[in-house]
Structures are given as structure tokens and as C-alpha cells.
Amino acid sequence: MDRTLEVLAVCGVGMGSSLMLKMTAEDALRALNVDARVENTDLSTARGMTADVIIGQGMHTDEIADAAPVVITVSDFLDKEGLQAALRERLAEKGWLA
Amino acid sequence: MTAVGARDGVDADGWRAATRAAAGVLVEMGAAAAGYPDACVRVVERDGPYIVLTKGLALVHARPEDGGLAVGVAATRLAAPVEFGHPDNDPVDLLLAFCTPDADAHVASLSALARALSAGLADRLRGAAGDAEMAAELGRALPEEARPDA
Numbered sequence: 001m002d003r004t005l006e007v008l009a010v011c012g013v014g015m016g017s018s019l020m021l022k023m024t025a026e027d028a029l030r031a032l033n034v035d036a037r038v039e040n041t042d043l044s045t046a047r048g049m050t051a052d053v054i055i056g057q058g059m060h061t062d063e064i065a066d067a068a069p070v071v072i073t074v075s076d077f078l079d080k081e082g083l084q085a086a087l088r089e090r091l092a093e094k095g096w097l098a
Numbered sequence: 099m100t101a102v103g104a105r106d107g108v109d110a111d112g113w114r115a116a117t118r119a120a121a122g123v124l125v126e127m128g129a130a131a132a133g134y135p136d137a138c139v140r141v142v143e144r145d146g147p148y149i150v151l152t153k154g155l156a157l158v159h160a161r162p163e164d165g166g167l168a169v170g171v172a173a174t175r176l177a178a179p180v181e182f183g184h185p186d187n188d189p190v191d192l193l194l195a196f197c198t199p200d201a202d203a204h205v206a207s208l209s210a211l212a213r214a215l216s217a218g219l220a221d222r223l224r225g226a227a228g229d230a231e232m233a234a235e236l237g238r239a240l241p242e243e244a245r246p247d248a
Contacts, residue, residue: 011145011148011149012141012144012145012146012148012149013141013145013159013160013161015159015161015198015201016149016157016159016196016204016208017148017149017151017157017159019205019208019209019212020151020157020208020211020212020215023209023212023213023216024212024216027216043145056148057146057148059145059146059147060145060146060148075184075185075186075187076151076152076153076186076187077151077152078151078152078212078215078216079152080216
């Protein structure tokens with residue numbers, strides 16, 4: 001992608017768990033050499049935002065499956081390798097990986 | 099500065115009691131108001147057990163306006179694990195509770211906590227002998243300016 005990738009990490013409250021997920025996502029995207037801006041927010045705020053990628057737990061991503069071109073479901077917010085693998089696959093599908 | 103506390107060997111008959119006990123440590127430290135534990139339970143009732151971030155570990159929290167008085171972090175280890183109803187990460191034996199007076203004050207502490215969890219903090223807390231060692235492990239995970247003894 002020729003611009004900064006916009007990524008949202010979502011959770012219910014929008015400031016605790018999603019902040020943890022944001023840290024994990026930043027590490028995973030850095031490892032993939034993707035230029036990205038990651039923000040964390042709550043589910044209802046996420047509905048009104050535009051993003052390229054939304055990441056969250058299944059109980060949340062099921063509700064916003066159409067809110068971004070790429071929606072990634074993770075169950076372990078600290079699993080960098082798992083998130084990195086999912087991002088690699090999904091971003092490559094979109095042609096967003098160099 | 100971040101208030102840090104820990105409680106080992108807590109008996110809880112289910113996730114609500116475990117969540118209240120974990121957030122209750124914050125109330126005892128004076129970092130959260132009396133209504134905060136119930137607010138933490140309501141978060142899970144409303145939004146599901148997403149606070150179970152990884153295998154066996156829940157991050158208990160609510161919004162600042164639900165009773166956050168200071169930035170506080172507390173670790174609670176259960177005598178017996180409980181089910182939150184999470185599809186992958188149950189059962190939970192370790193709870194980290196946090197509170198914050200506003201939406202920005204906690205970012206440095208929680209970011210440091212995320213890094214420390216990735217580097218094995220949960221296992222160090224599980225291996226600690228008692229409240230004092232758990233609190234010391236937690237304190238070491240925080241950025242220097244946020245530590246209680248700084």
C-alpha cells in the first residue's frame with residue numbers, strides 16, 4: 001500500500017484490552033514492515049470510523065464484519081506471531097504487502 | 099505514579115466474584131471508588147468476556163467515570179480458576195485489575211504492562227510466593243516514573 005495503513009484495535013470499553021491489542025498489532029505490523037497507524041477504540045465508536053483493518057475478539061468483530069475491508073478476529077490479544085500470520089495473509093490478499 | 103497491589107489465594111465462586119475481588123483491591127488502595135467493582139462486572143455482562151485477553155488471564159477494568167480516582171494496577175491470583183465463558187482462554191486463574199482517572203493517564207502504565215505480559219509477566223506472577231512478591235513483580239513491569247516507589 002502506498003500510504004499509511006489505518007488500523008483499529010477494538011474492545012468493549014475502548015481503553016484497556018484494546019490498548020493491549022494495539023501494542024501487539026504495532027509489533028506485528030512492524031515485523032511485517034508495514035507503515036501503519038494503529039488506534040484503539042470501543043466498538044460503537046469504531047462503527048463510525050473508517051479504517052483499512054479492524055482487529056478484535058470474535059464477540060466484537062462479528063458485529064462489525066463489514067466496517068472495514070479487512071476484519072481480523074483474534075482470541076489472544078498478546079499473541080504477536082498469530083496476529084502477524086493473520087495480517088500477512090489478509091494484507092497479501094488485498095495486495096497491501098510489498 | 100501508579101498504585102500497585104496484589105492478592106494471592108483468593109476464593110471466588112465464579113467470574114463475578116473473581117472480578118469483584120480483583121477490582122476490590124483497587125478500592126482498598128484508594129485508587130477506585132466503591133462502585134468500581136460492580137462497574138467492571140457490568141462491562142462483561144454488556145460486552146462479553148473479551149477482557150480474558152490470553153490463556154487464563156483477565157484484564158478487569160471499567161471506564162474512568164465509573165470510579166477511577168488514580169491510576170492503579172492490581173494482580174489477583176485465585177485459589178481455584180473460574181470460567182468467564184470465553185471461547186478460547188478459559189479458565190481464568192490470574193486477574194489484572196486497573197483503573198484510571200481519565201482516558202489518557204493510564205496509557206504509559208498499560209503499555210508497559212502489555213510489553214511485560216508479552217515477556218512472561220503472567221508466569222512470573224503465577225510463580226511468585228504471596229502478595230508482596232506479586233506486587234514487586236508488577237511494580238517492576240511499570241515504567242520508572244509510574245512506579246509506586248519512584
